[in-house]
């Protein structure tokens with residue numbers, strides 16, 4: 280591999296650890312825990328892993344000796360900056376426990392465990408990947424580990440390799456499955472511990488004990504850099520409105536964090552749209568009004584941030600998509616014989632009045648996407664909808680009407696962007712490099728202490744790393760029962776943007792000003808070396824949440 284100058288310099292970076300993990304470590308057990316809701320149901324489903332205590336690691340004066348331990352590691356789901364540092368922290372941790380410990384990586388996600396596809400991660404391999412972005416050390420995948428046959432298939436290879444602990448690095452679903460696996464192995468007395476690590480750029484795996492999921496910090500900084508650059512371009516040419524869609528399958532944490540970093544003219548927050556029962560037309564009118572207000576001051580330019588999951592948070596769109604799914608599933612054959620040029624009218628004639636009106640109001644291309652591009656289960660692929668284009672086209676139509684009525688005096692030209700994949704494998708910021716290394720190292724301590732069904736937790740991360748608090752949280756503590764595919768299932772509660780939370784409130788307090796003024800902030804690229812206020816700032820979200 281040809282390495283860039285930054286990669287070479289960055290390889291020498293020694294991630295910071297909490298003070299308690301630097302020397303000898305001992306365990307402080309807290310009180311027994313409860314799940315966040317549905318306690319009786321969760322307790323019944325997890326008889327071996329429910330109610331375990333919170334764990335904190337503290338300094339110890341004396342050394343304890345450990346036998347060598349073989350550990351497996353899996354990267355699950357979407358890439359997030361810092362995954363390689365979780366693995367290097369885990370590696371260094373188990374080697375410190377005993378130099379003869381071994382680490383095995385399962386290839387391309389949970390599927391690697393089931394298919395017995397693995398490699399040993401030796402010191403020279405680990406060294407190649409320290410402080411780098413990506414998950415390419417072993418690859419990642421989205422196979423869901425949820426069936427007992429998979430658990431047993433996995434156990435075969437774990438037994439063969441003498442693996443006593445498995446670390447699953449993933450988001451809410453992967454950690455839910457890690458917990459189910461931990462319970463299964465405990466019930467079967469297989470002697471394999473399962474530990475989770477909180478990953479996802481989406482930032483929606485967080486709670487009282489998990490401050491943030493790793494990767495959110497770096498991804499938001501990458502997006503904020505490019506949005507800032509666009510804002511400066513936009514403020515230089517003064518002729519375009521830029522509609523920027525930001526990744527985040529469901530929650531709007533990324534859009535909100537970027538808004539706090541760059542102060543755009545508009546940022547839509549899906550959770551607010553849903554709470555206020557806003558229609559698509561309400562969202563379009565809101566944006567168009569800001570465009571018109573700026574135009575009245577001679578400013579025919581601006582930026583609009585749009586969260587990727589928006590469409591599914593608009594109640595009326597949700598109803599339309601659900602009727603389309605049902606209708607197209609039942610009438611697939613008939614629909615396939617309708618001429619392309621008649622499909623739109625055909626659909627309009629078949630839908631209920633309310634949904635037909637919404638469908639008719641959609642731009643041609645989006646309407647087509649809603650009926651043609653469907654996933655293997657026959658469902659509309661909402662993620663393929665180019666929301667940034669949908670909104671800008673609808674804003675243009677509204678402004679044209681307003682122009683005819685004399686309510687809009689300006690010009691409107693738009694540009695579109697989607698920022699997602701470019702942020703997922705960036706070299707981790709100092710925050711993510713340190714946080715991830717600490718999470719991995721903490722996982723090794725949980726293994727040493729014989730824990731299973733725990734998630735590695737590192738808190739107090741707005742303070743210097745020295746003061747971070749490392750420990751473990753029983754995964755059952757984060758669970759509740761939710762309906763999934765028609766069945767009640769135990770799952771980790773997904774953290775959406777809280778409308779009464781400090782980050783959203785800070786945004787609301789400023790957004791009207793940002794809408795009319797050109798108050799852009801240009802964060803610039805992530806800095807890895809230099810003054811601490813430039814290199815080591817946590818996200819605004821975290822700073823505001825921790826300031827409570």
Ligand code: FBP
Nearest residue numbers: 356357450478479480481526527528
């Ligand atoms: P995870 O929840 O697995 O971390 O993935 C998050 C994410 O990056 C979303 O933001 C995005 O919608 C999705 O993955 C894209 O998935 P894919 O990589 O399969 O295209």
